[in-house]
Amino acid sequence: MAESSNFCTKCGRGLEPGMQFCPQCGAVVSGSQADADFKKQEAEIESYIRESRVNWAVFALAIYAIPVTIAAFISLLDAGATANTIWMNDDFQNWIIQHDYDISVDTVKNYIMIAAGLALGSGVCALISMFCVIRRKMWKIAVAMCFLASVLCCWSIFGIFIGLMVTWMIYGLRDSFTDS
Ligand SMILES: [Zn+2]
Structure with a gap:
């Protein structure tokens, strides 16, 4: 000895x-x-903490990605009808006349399509990231997709902020992936 x-x-x-x-x-x-x-x-405690962090990342991605993707998809399908409803609104017409804006019903529809398209892109990216995290595979794709989802979430500063935090969280969990 x-x-x-x-x-x-x-x-x-x-x-x-x-x-x-x-x-x-x-x-x-x-x-x-x-x-x-x-x-x-x-070692057991460490792996338990890491597992619960992975679950939190999946949860954060799921509560964002699923409703946003569904809502954006419906908005896209419904863009024409929604644009018409907005267009027919008296307050909207008064607002246009007051400001002397040159806005057609198609312009309104285009705005809705762009916004819903961005939201759909963001939701789909978050979904891809979520599946990578669930399967513990392709951490680079998981990080990149979560980052892209955050950037495309440009209608909400809060959303971008949360998205970037989750991106950072996934990056920190890369050791839990099988291909790290
Ligand atoms: Zn001693």
Whole structure:
């Protein structure tokens, strides 16, 4: 047995074979069964924390991606009808006349299509990112798609902020992916 293992690494007190803890300072004797048990426990806690972070990332992506994708898809299909409703609104007509704006019903429809298109793109990117995180595969795609989803979420500063935070979170979890 090596000479060094017979002394406490913390306080230097001499140790007898089979000691798990230093009788003077209470430090765990390195290489003992207690030391191995502590290290195993630490690793288990670490992996548990990492798993729960992965689940949080999936949750954050899901509560954003699913409703936004569905809502954006419906808005796209409904853009014509929505544009007509807005166009027929008296307040809207008064607003145009007041400001002397040259806006047609098609202009309104185009605005809706652009906004819904951006939202759909953002939602789909977040969905792709979510599936990568769930499968723990392709962390670079997961990070890139989450970032893109954040940027496309340009109608909401709050959304961009949350999106970038989740992007950073996924980047921090890259070790949990099988291809890291
Ligand atoms: Zn000691």
